[in-house]
Amino acid sequence: MISAISLSNINLITSNNKYILKNINIDINKGDCVSISGHNGAGKTTLFKLINGLIKPTSGTVKIFNNQLNNEIKKQIGYIPQINKFEENIPITVKQVIEIGITARKGIFKSLSNQDKAFVTEIAKKLDIYDLLDVPIGKISGGEMQKVSIARVLAQQADIILLDEPLSNLDIKSQKNIIEIIEKIHSDKEHTILIILHNLEQKPKCCNKEIVLEKGEVCSNF
Numbered sequence: 001m002i003s004a005i006s007l008s009n010i011n012l013i014t015s016n017n018k019y020i021l022k023n024i025n026i027d028i029n030k031g032d033c034v035s036i037s038g039h040n041g042a043g044k045t046t047l048f049k050l051i052n053g054l055i056k057p058t059s060g061t062v063k064i065f066n067n068q069l070n071n072e073i074k075k076q077i078g079y080i081p082q083i084n085k086f087e088e089n090i091p092i093t094v095k096q097v098i099e100i101g102i103t104a105r106k107g108i109f110k111s112l113s114n115q116d117k118a119f120v121t122e123i124a125k126k127l128d129i130y131d132l133l134d135v136p137i138g139k140i141s142g143g144e145m146q147k148v149s150i151a152r153v154l155a156q157q158a159d160i161i162l163l164d165e166p167l168s169n170l171d172i173k174s175q176k177n178i179i180e181i182i183e184k185i186h187s188d189k190e191h192t193i194l195i196i197l198h199n200l201e202q203k204p205k206c207c208n209k210e211i212v213l214e215k216g217e218v219c220s221n222f
Contacts, residue, residue: 002030003066004160004192005051010060012046012216020046021216024060030159031189033182033206036196038213044196045082047213048162051194052079064160075105078153082164082196084145088138094148095120095133101155123151127181143174150181161185163195167202179204 010024021043028034036044049055050062053069064073078101086092102116124130127147132140140148146166153161163182167175179202186193186206197203203210212220 004028004030004032004064005194006061006063006066007051008061008063010050010057010062012050012055013058019216021050021057024218026211026218026221028192028194028209030065030192032209033186033193033204034195034209034211035200035203035207036194036211036213037198037200041215042213043216044213045164046216048079048164048194048196051160052077052162054079075156076159077162078156078158078160079162080146080149080153080164080166082168084149086137086145088136090136090138092137093133094129094135094137094140095124097137097148098123098133098151098155101152101158105156120151120155123154127151127154141174143170143177146170146174146178147181150178150185154185158191160192161194163193165196165198168198175202182206 005026005028007024007026010021011019012021013019036047038044050057053074062069064076067073098120099112102112102120121130124133127150129144129147129151132144137148166178170178182193182195182204183206185191195204210220210222211218
């Protein structure tokens with residue numbers, strides 16, 4: 001099996017010696033779909049930020065595909081935060097948000113090729129948001145916003161996708177739709193997916209591993 005994410009002896013300690021994460025040892029293989037759960041304040045979002053390189057551990061190592069985190073490796077990770085909103089009148093379209101994924105991969109000074117633009121269209125059709133491409137991002141619904149966020153990381157061609165409570169504040173129909181999309185994306189086993197869930201009954205069928213955090217520690221990993 002190919003290792004996608006390896007966290008070894010991770011500790012994250014505040015300046016007043018409080019543990020946010022303690023003795024974290026996690027190994028996730030390429031193609032895994034992993035649910036992560038725990039009470040509020042358990043360290044779930046912090047774990048994602050650490051995997052994505054947004055924060056550094058006090059001690060321990062984070063490896064992505066057996067490599068230490070660096071700017072090139074970070075391009076392989078697509079991160080969808082829990083709060084993912086835009087101001088209603090922001091002058092940016094759905095298409096432009098999806099294109100941010102390509103920019104993240106190619107670099108901000110590289111222009112989009114015709115092939116890149118066709119790729120955005122292809123992804124939008126796959127996620128059933130093609131008709132929204134020219135709509136201002138602040139005018140779409142929460143469920144549509146989650147689709148756009150997923151489209152962005154697909155445009156990035158991220159090998160690892162981190163979804164922080166993607167079903168929060170969505171109606172039941174939208175929740176089911178997002179779950180179906182996650183399962184469809186995972187079906188080719190090309191993507192490694194980690195999902196933070198508040199309600200484990202909503203866990204996608206494709207999840208083959210489960211991690212439970214409690215007070216910054218792994219209390220269950222199977």
